[in-house]
Amino acid sequence: MFWRSVVVKLWFTILLFFSFVLLTLTIFLLQFFQNFHETQAREELEQDTEKVISIINGNDNRSLMTSTIEQITDPSKRVVLVFSRGDYWISSSNDQELESLDINWFYSNEEFKQVLNHEDSTYQKTTLPETDREILIVGQPFENREGAVFVYESLDIVKETTSQTTTLIFVAAGIAIVLTTFFAFFLSTRITAPLIKMRKAALELAKGEFHTKVPILTRDEIGELAIAFNRMGRQLKYHIQALNQEKEQLSSILSSMADGVITFNRSGEMLVTNPPAERFLSLLTYENGKQAGEEATPLELQSTLERVIASEQEEVTQEFHLQGRSFVVIMSPLYDQLYIRGAVAVIRDMTEERQLDKLRKDFIANVSHELRTPISMLQGYSEAIVDGVADSKEEKNELAQIIHDESLRMGRLVNELLDLARMEAGHIQLNIQEIELESFLNKVVNKFKGMTQEKDINLKHDFNLETMIVRIDPDRMEQVLTNLIDNAIRHSDTGGEVQLHVHAVEDQIEFSVEDSGTGIPEEDLPFVFERFYKGDKSRVKKMGNTGTGLGLAIAKNIVDAHNGSIDVHSKRNEGTTFMFTIPGNL
Template sequence: MMFWRSVVFKLWFTFLLLISIVLFILTVMLLEYFQQYHSDQTKKGLENTATKISAILSKHQTEAGVEIAWDLLDDEMGATIIRSSDKVILSPKGQVTKLSPHYLMQNKKLSDAISKGKTKVITIKDPINDRDQLVIVGTPLIESGKSSGAVYIYQSLKVLNETKNSTTKFIVLAAVIAIVLTTIFAFFLLTRITAPLRKMREAAFELAKGNFDTKVPIMAQDEIGELAIAFNNMAKRLNFNINALSEEKEQLGNILSGMADGVITFNKNGSLLITNPPAERFLQHWHYEQSDHAKEGQVPTKVKELFLLAITTGEEQIDEIKLQGRYWVVIVSPLYNKEFIRGAIAVIRDMTEERKLDKLRIDFIANVSHELRTPISMLQGYSEAIVDDIAGSEAEKKEMAQIIYDESVRMGKLVNELLDLARMEAEHVDLLKEEVEISSFLQKVSRKFNALAKEKNISLIVDSPSVAQAFYMDPDRMEQVLTNVIDNCIRHTPIKGKVAIDCKVDSSGVTWTIEDTGIGISEEDLPFVFERFYKADKARTRGNSGTGLGLAIAKNIVEAHHGHISVHSKVGSGTTFLIYLPRILE
């Protein structure tokens, strides 16, 4: 900070200005007083001298009287005696300008007063030097009881001006000394005052930086000391409040971060204030869907509409939004500052799982009913035909019995798969793990589909590790997984299509990639691929269409191996399944 902006400079300048004004006024008054005093004294002295000379000359009309009169003059005085006989006598003394008798006699003020027998004192400019002034005293000369002339005594005020200049120099010198002493005293005093103020300023800057443990030393018990005590108490209280606010903010942040629901707060203008991770994921889904058209800080139009309704009506607003195949319920409520609405809060709940479970529940009942209705109807129909002797020959009865057997086997397989799936989801599956050579294992699984691939004119490409590598897993269960996945890929790949199976083994585990060039899976069906009774064929045709439990069982088997299975697909571009098993030492 610049010195002339500091408190020390301002107070010092104030003291200096005050002292300068006082000294200036005092100097003017003293000089005026001295000038007036010396002028009056000079006039009185000249008047007395002129009166004495006139009296002496009245008594002693000879040259002796003149000599006595000259003795009354000092070196700064001049005198002129004019007698009625036109005799003019000039004083031999005096260093002042000699005034001509004619000039003195022509002065109206002097001549009028002398003619009336009075003594007159006037002040004029020095005819020779305009910068100086002369004081002239004229008194009548009385000889033998009659006025016989006049006595003029004059003195220059140059001496008075020199005295005035000397006095001025003395006062200026005194003023300079006073200013120097005042400056020293002021800086000493102000240092004692501003030192604690500087400490407080530094402490205030520390507080502004966030260092709330700063304390100001108490250097005195005066008002500044009390200010330091108040400052320390303020810093202590502020530190306490900031810590409390930080704890509350951290607690609120933890609560918001730990919430499963998304939370967005808006101000009254609709600008975003606070979001938590689930809300940010919701906004990311929307931004991704909008591509480059969405700007930072924007929210879906539906959320904006709900916000405006909540602000306008002061009531809670609820609606559902679908983004990227997920379902979100948005609840917007107004926030109040006493009786005024200051913003709104939006709670965003991901209802995808609930909608998914609802769909699965409905589909499960429909699928189980569908899968069981057909074989049960066939069992019932053919058994009634046998009971009613509709079959005319043993061959027909045997054929009907075979159909009844096949359908019962199909029902048994469906029930067993449901039981296996239930046990797996309850984590009651037992894995019989052993060391398996991956290359030969994959060749064994792929050979089962050579005939089916050839029949459908589909290229089945297998890329297995060239070096024999063993992996610890349950071979029967993993064969079941790969069989289900490869079978799905072949069934949904058109003629002259391609199914590629790739296997990689490294230090982290084994990865199978099964990729086809089939019809693909729609975006809305993609989340349900590994759910029970999922079928890409919505008509649920029988035969090779399966029960829809294969991929659900495959997912549970892979997860039992602590791995994961995923699928990527686009309609018309094929489907890719990725199966990964980590290498776990047991």
């Protein structure tokens, strides 16, 4: 982790580059100074040689000549004068090893022989015989006499000078490396500090902290990068907020849609669903015998998707019948330019439309049936009177009475239809009054004494009331109770029982009418509050059991207008119970 840091990489790069340059420079400097010192030593030796030759050429006194040479030469150097073989002179030196040099060595060296023979001068860097010490030696022949002069010195002085220079260079290099290390670390820290802050800010940005900002410390490229980074953060925040708003808006639209929506990718995976679509999928899953919660796309939808992708049709429609409900699925392709990337399915619940269509047809059939019978009777009995079939006055009065009863029945049917239409259109008007509830209920019960005695029905009532005064529309509520009790009596056999229970629970009043009749078939229970519902499917008019089939529909509308609810429970041959609840104070 440490070596992956930008600071370390930059510091190490600068240090390595500077060390390479410094090492190269040091090598060249050492070579240069070594050559320089050797060249300087050679020049000094040559100058000394020139001085000795000039002294020898200008002085014939040998003792004066040698004393003068001793005075002008450096004691660290040694001068050898060779006049002829066996005749030579060597100056003294403070270096003991230089004094051990044998004169015969000069005669054995080929280059020195050339100098002695006046053929050429010489300069050599060589090693003393029988030692490992290096010396520099310059040899030059005399101009006007036989012989030559040799001046030499040890290279230890040059090496010592070179060593001191090398030490100085290495010390300077070490100081330079230390300073470079500090400078490189400072520079890399200075450069990378904003980058480190940008890295932290970028990590915060990746976590969704779009308010994170990088401080702008400089006005160079790094400062411009920080400005661009902050601008990028603001733009990201703006776009993410816009995307979230659009996503929430889309989610709200999908959730509030009455139709189901499912989007698929090309491989058939479901990407987006809304609650109506999930209900459809749960029904389809249950219909296929699978467990709830399985995420796989149903085979029916998968096959429809394959048809859409294969045929590239604008839309494919398929209808499903699930658990007594009807659904229409309209699937259309989704394009990515010219490529189909998936499909969207719109699922529409057509159950209500189908039921409304059925109700419309049933309504026409029921109204036609209800009107056809009295109209036929009116037509038949009126023709009997016109044709003189009834001769006596009594027969004519009887036929006229039947015509009158049937006309009243038609008028009652038409009035109930108009009343129900006004209620369903929301035009019902309630005349809310404060009434004493128990006396109101007793009046309703007393209306049925004659009817119950005629059919030998036992009508019981149970009133458990905490409050005696309620606010209701008494006429409408009497219409509801009258309809329910009348139905209960008419559908109960002789010797049966009908019970009216009224209870006050908190601020609600609960009514229930229970009979011991034949009950309502289970398959008919969802339709009892619809217009023209009759439990007698054969529509045979039994004595005392005639009706228009609109009473329960009117009762439901009146209860709904009182902000209440109505329901029914029934079992075959065990009786039926109608119960409804209304607020005590409207």
